[in-house]
Amino acid sequence: MRQGTAGSLAVRRGEVDVWLLPPPASPRDVPGHELDARERERAASYLRARDRQTYLAAHVGLRRVLAAYTGIAPGRIPVAGERYGVDGERQGRPKVLGVAGAPQFSLSHSHGLALVAVAAVRIGADVQRVPTAETVRACLPALHPAERRELLALPDPWRTAAFGRLWTRKEAYLKGLGTGLARAPGLDCLSATDLPARPPGWVVGNVPLCRGHVAAVALSGSGDQRVTLRSVPEEFLYARDAVERIARMEPGVRAVLRDRVAAAVGRSNP
Known part of the structure; x- marks a missing residue:
């Protein structure tokens, strides 16, 4: 990944940048003017103030991170949101529209x-x-039979x-497909252990995170993927020059997302 001023960040094939974004201590710190009408409408639909603040902070953070890759001001980035059909099922993934060389991205937020x-x-x-443990018991019936076993x-x-770890891998994969949980979770086996199992054409795995959360990414293709994690401090993310600060951040943690299926195939075909 290249590094420098706003708009100079770029990822290449075989690389993943993961940005961890905290919510601000005060909702007044969230620059809601950077969001579009669709995002503001969705934020207003949350009943709990904490959930609304988390959503706003996540989307402002997303736009500021994307600005560091595209060189476009956060509030001017044409982000197409998730689309839903007339039956309520998810169709497609969020993406940047009409910007040559814009990266692909995925956003998730949970409990702060x-x-x-x-x-x-x-x-x-x-x-x-x-x-x-109660959540696990409730969700077990929805899994693939091999995962349950x-x-x-x-x-x-x-x-x-x-x-x-399994559930985040599953949701990451379904978000990559563009279906979300509209596709039954039990249709695809991603393995509950470290055994080499993944849907064809995808590399799926967990990434290191803090003790209270688990996370995963899923990428189309094959082969090992280099992962770079950065935890953006609150004072960076909500600063007036946030985009420039993000663009200059040093890597926090580096890891490799192993394509165990490709490795297993390679060993069986010397």
Whole structure:
């Protein structure tokens, strides 16, 4: 990834940039004027003030991150949101419209943390708070039969963590497809363990995160992917020169998202 002034960031094939975005301490710090009418309308639909603030902060953060890649002011970036058909089912993914070389991206937010994943190829990302045992029990019937068997074979203390990692992988993949949970979660097996299992044409895996949340990304293609994580401080994200500060941030954590399926195929075909 190149680094420098606003508009100079870029990702290449085989790379993923992951940005962790905190909500501000005060809702007054969220520059809502940078959002479009659709985003403001969606924010107003949240009943709880905390949820509304998280949504606003996530979308302002997304626009400021994208500005560091495109060189376009956050409020002027033409972001097309998720689309839904007449039956309410999700159709398509959010994207930047009409900007040559704009990166692909995916946004997720959960319980005080937003995550933006940026790549040169089709991508989905998901972040969730670590689930409770009750959540695991309630969601088990929705999983692929092989995933259920793998989870039920694990000791209770390990099952909750394994489910959290699996569920974020599943949601990241479905967001990458553009269907979200309109596609039944049990149709695709992403494996509840570290065994090499993924849908054809996708690389899916978890990324390192803080103790209270789990996250994953899914990218179209194959082969190992280099992941760079950055945690944007609140004083950077909501500063007047936020875009410039984001563009100059050093990598926080580097990791490699292993394509275990491709590796397994390679070993079987020397």
